[in-house]
Amino acid sequence: MAIVAKIGGRTFPRADVLAWENKRIDAAAKKIGVAPPSVGGVAVRREEFVGIKQALGSEELLRRLTWNARVADRIGVAQASVSGRRRMCVTELFVPGGSAKQFTEWFDAITFTSNQYEMERACPDHFVLRFINGRQQVLETNGGSPFTALFDINYDDVSSIATPVGQQFPYRLDGVAIGSNGKPIGGVRHQFRDTPDGIHARLLVEFPLPMIGRVIRGHRWHLACEFSNWLEAAIAADKG
Template identity: 25%
Template sequence: MTLVSGPTGGGSIDDFELFYARRALGRLRSRLGRQGLLDLLAEDIGKGEAFLRESAGLSGGSFNVGATVLATRGSTAGEFVAWMDKAFADENVLLAAQPEHYVMAGQPDGAVHIVENIGPHVCSFYLGSWSAEALAWAADAEELLPEAEFPHKKASNLFLADGTVVGRVLIQFGDTDDGFTSSLTVYLPTACPESVLEHHLRHFAVEFRNWIVASTTARA
């Protein structure tokens, strides 16, 4: 279908739909609030936790690994990482990046409580702080990229409220001639279906694209 006439602003019908979908979702999030969303999704969250716990138990500490790579023009890796460090203190910015972000709440110890989809499952878990100690597990990872090319690195475990590790994240950023590259690696239990890993790679693409756009807009 082709839009022949009518709207005078730029964009496709898909662009219009995306704008209205984001606006509607933002309104619902703000009206419900964090606790309202947790109450609404309680049954789904319970099923999602059971899925992650079972997958972690069956996997015995082994993970399947995948990476989403994004190329960005017009800004630097350092600029984006500096923006991201500040953004993680603003739940509204974090929520806006992905339609299936329901809670992104910072904790006193530097962790972030996250409620989002892992594949089709609505899951509640924690992302540990981006500390030097958190990066230690990745020191021998095959996915660790050369420091000279990707000097900005962050890593953390994903864990349930009782400390059960259900995944890992390793994100790396390096400058290019006209911008920077983001290498976004996720580790999920091997017992998870391949489709779960595939959907999280898509999830990464959406959320980091939107965070990168937001960081660029904030500097304009």
């Protein structure tokens, strides 16, 4: 699909986001100690890589990334304790086709039914995304971070999110990231609306204020990658 991403005030075609994803497949494979998928188109390599991750299984991926997760958690908890203020990471997508209502309903369904295939194929840096004990467990590399983070997302209590709701966006996906100390370390407020051409998505992640710019800049592309793939999958499912 000819999805257009707006990142850092500039617009990028779908091909640029796919090129970023293709490079991240190699980086993510190295992170978990496996050979990257064979040379081919990004769509083929995406499916091969999610197959590799699923063959290893969640527990093995958690084991392989234990050290990364411990370091990332200590950093995140420490950063969040410094200040309650947040650093915002924003990406916008303009999608030709689909509906905001159908997409958010589809996304809620794959989230709350713990559909790990759809969750983990959307971005190479998604290693484990599954629902456990009422929260979503997430093991992923955030944007430009050298470490892979492990945290929970609470979808029930989103009162700590600092970003106000945009009245022009009637559909939202909100959640709060929880660190190992049980306290919020960030949050997401992803907002969607219909346009004459399809969907306008305003994707926003709140990081702790001290988060370095490298992570923020990288995570803009992470957002463009995962949501472009999710939007394509949702629209395909609706047509199917």
